[in-house]
Amino acid sequence: MARNADPSLETLLSMPFGGDAGSVMPPIYQSSLFTFDNYQAFEDRMSGASDTALYTRVQNPTVAAFEGMMVKAEKGAAAVGFASGMAAISSTVLAFVKPGDRVACVEHVYPDAYRLFERMLRPFGISVEYHSIAAFEQDPDLLKGVTLAYLESPNSVMFQPMNLPAVAEHARRHGTLTVIDNSWASPAFQNPLALGIDIVVHSASKYISGHSDTVAGVAVSSAEHIARIRDLTLPLLGGKLAPFEAWLLIRGLRTLGARMRQHEATANTFVDRLSALPQVLRVNSPGPNAVPGLTGRSGLMSIEMREDVDVRVLSDALTHFALGVSWGGFESLILPARVGLAQAGEQNSMQRFGVPSNLVRISLGLENAEDLWADFEQALSKSAA
Numbered sequence: 001m002a003r004n005a006d007p008s009l010e011t012l013l014s015m016p017f018g019g020d021a022g023s024v025m026p027p028i029y030q031s032s033l034f035t036f037d038n039y040q041a042f043e044d045r046m047s048g049a050s051d052t053a054l055y056t057r058v059q060n061p062t063v064a065a066f067e068g069m070m071v072k073a074e075k076g077a078a079a080v081g082f083a084s085g086m087a088a089i090s091s092t093v094l095a096f097v098k099p100g101d102r103v104a105c106v107e108h109v110y111p112d113a114y115r116l117f118e119r120m121l122r123p124f125g126i127s128v129e130y131h132s133i134a135a136f137e138q139d140p141d142l143l144k145g146v147t148l149a150y151l152e153s154p155n156s157v158m159f160q161p162m163n164l165p166a167v168a169e170h171a172r173r174h175g176t177l178t179v180i181d182n183s184w185a186s187p188a189f190q191n192p193l194a195l196g197i198d199i200v201v202h203s204a205s206k207y208i209s210g211h212s213d214t215v216a217g218v219a220v221s222s223a224e225h226i227a228r229i230r231d232l233t234l235p236l237l238g239g240k241l242a243p244f245e246a247w248l249l250i251r252g253l254r255t256l257g258a259r260m261r262q263h264e265a266t267a268n269t270f271v272d273r274l275s276a277l278p279q280v281l282r283v284n285s286p287g288p289n290a291v292p293g294l295t296g297r298s299g300l301m302s303i304e305m306r307e308d309v310d311v312r313v314l315s316d317a318l319t320h321f322a323l324g325v326s327w328g329g330f331e332s333l334i335l336p337a338r339v340g341l342a343q344a345g346e347q348n349s350m351q352r353f354g355v356p357s358n359l360v361r362i363s364l365g366l367e368n369a370e371d372l373w374a375d376f377e378q379a380l381s382k383s384a385a
Contacts, residue, residue, distance in 0.1 A: 009188055010257045012072045026065040028247045032056050058235050062243040062250075069253050070202075070218050073187035075194050078226035080234055081218050081246060085183065085203025086112050087239030088217030090120075092201055093148065095233045096177055099125035101147035106162070107132050108155040108355070110181060117150075136170070137163045143176040151180040151197070153190070153294070154286050157337065157355055159302055161286040161294055168196025183207065183328070188260040189288075189296035199225055206328030207298065209252040210259050216245050259366065263299030266369040270362075271301070273373060279309050279384045281356075299364035300327050302337070304356045310383045311336045311360055317379035320372055327363035332372055335361040 034053040036042040044050040053059050067079040082088040093116070097103060105117060107130050117128040133155065135142055143149055149171055153162035164180070171178045179199045180192045186207040192200050202208055204216040218241075219229060234240065267285060274283045285301035288294060305311065315323055315334055324333040325340060337359040364372060 008257070009073060010254075013069055013253050013256070025250065026062055026247070028243050029053070029056075029061045030243050031060075056243065057238060057240045058230070060241075060243050060246070063241050063246040066241070066246040066249045066253075067218070069250060070187075070208075070220050073253065073256070074182070074200050074220040075191050076200070076220040076222070078223045079218055079220040080226050080229055081204075081216065081241030081249075082234075083217070083239045083241055083245075084215050085181075085201070085205060085217040086116070087237070088201045088203070088219050089113055089181065090116055091229055091233035091237050091239055092179055092199055092219045093121070093150065094237070095229045096179075097121070097126050097147055101126050102145060103128045103148050103150060104136075104143055104146045104176075105130050105150045106136060106152055106155050108158045108160070109150065109152060110156045113150070113181070133160050133162045136167045140170050140173065143171050143174045146174065146176045148177045148179060151178060152184070153180060153182075153192070153291065154184055154284075157284075157302060157359070157361065159184070159284040159286060159300070161291040163291045164192055164195040164197055165292050171198075172196070184298050184300055185294060185296070186256060186260055186298065188257050189264075189298065190294050192293070193220065195293045198222070203328075204249055204252075205326065207260065207263075208256065208328075209249055210255065210329060211248070211252060212326065212329030212331060214245050214248045214252070216241055216249055260296060260298065262366055263364060264297045266364045266372065267297050267299045267301060269369045269373060270364060270376075271297075274303060277380070279306050279380055280304070281306055300361070301364075302359050302361045305358040305360065306384070307358055308384060309358060309380070311338070311358060314360070314379050314383035317382045318375055319379075320367055320375040321362065321379075327361075329363075330366040332365040332367060333363040335363075337361065 033055050045052050045054055053061055063081050067081050070079040103126060105128055121128055153164055154160050168178055178197045180197050182190055182192055182200045183203045183206045199219060199221040201219045204218050205214055271283050271285050274280050280303055282304040287297045315336060321332045321334045327333055337355055338357055
């Protein structure tokens with residue numbers, strides 16, 4: 001019997017690129033510029049009559065191959081790659097706001113997005129207001145007069161999920177553009193565009209890469225929205241994605257589904273066991289169906305420890321967890337909130353947004369789950385002695 005369901009993520013992203021050599025991976029077009037055979041071809045490209053490659057700051061065939069895969073993964077119409085997640089965030093936001101506009105942002109947003117809003121947007125005359133997830137979901141008029149709503153689901157640090165269809169409906173009522181960072185769930189576990197959100201951004205350095213060897217970002221949306229970003233902020237801010245990084249991201253996308261399933265299996269083990277420990281007050285890690293459209297649990301979570309747990313001792317006693325600020329790779333990491341968040345002169349940010357002082361964030365990698373648990377358990381026993 002024929003299978004009517006849509007192809008799986010792995011099937012969508014596994015198609016060979018072909019070409020003259022029949023390669024399953026696209027070539028790396030490590031070139032700054034592309035030339036033309038004749039005057040007419042050059043004129044057609046400069047007038048917009050053709051879309052052949054021109055200059056890698058705005059267009060590159062290897063980057064275009066990665067962007068095409070992200071379109072499939074996020075079920076969008078167009079995509080644009082960037083040199084970092086922050087380049088994707090800043091280029092997307094700045095393409096749609098101007099002085100005098102209002103931005104509504106979810107609480108517990110990624111710290112560097114918060115710094116972008118506070119240290120750049122606000123001085124440029126763009127007001128930024130921070131709201132709880134409950135306010136976004138329950139107040140149908142929260143976005144009245146708001147140009148852009150910047151979302152995360154789940155949000156950073158506290159990992160609270162958001163009912164995206166409800167928020168998208170409120171935004172449509174008021175003509176508010178919605179932008180969401182989908183790095184935590186990845187396209188494997190959440191497709192915000194299918195839930196009514198306008199633009200999806202990723203720190204592709206995280207799960208999309210999956211190997212901790214690439215810094216990159218990407219935005220996926222409608223053809224109209226991506227065209228605006230390509231016309232305005234991609235060329236003028238210059239945060240383009242390099243061909244080699246795009247090639248590495250293509251490699252990462254091919255294994256995204258398999259890696260996310262292993263991250264999830266380890267995370268499920270940790271959530272179950274941590275929740276039973278007396279030293280742990282709360283585990284912040286939304287699971288499948290916690291909100292509409294969320295189909296899985298990634299390996300990034302936070303743990304609220306009892307006050308008598310010495311987080312410094314815990315961190316130093318770990319063998320298989322390294323101290324580090326990123327996540328999404330094959331290695332497991334721990335980040336104490338009081339160190340990782342209280343930086344760049346913003347020591348009051350934890351109190352402002354109600355982050356517990358004894359909270360730690362862990363990123364569970366692809367090591368053996370039982371090895372990771374034994375390591376965490378022994379370190380925790382030393383920290384609470």
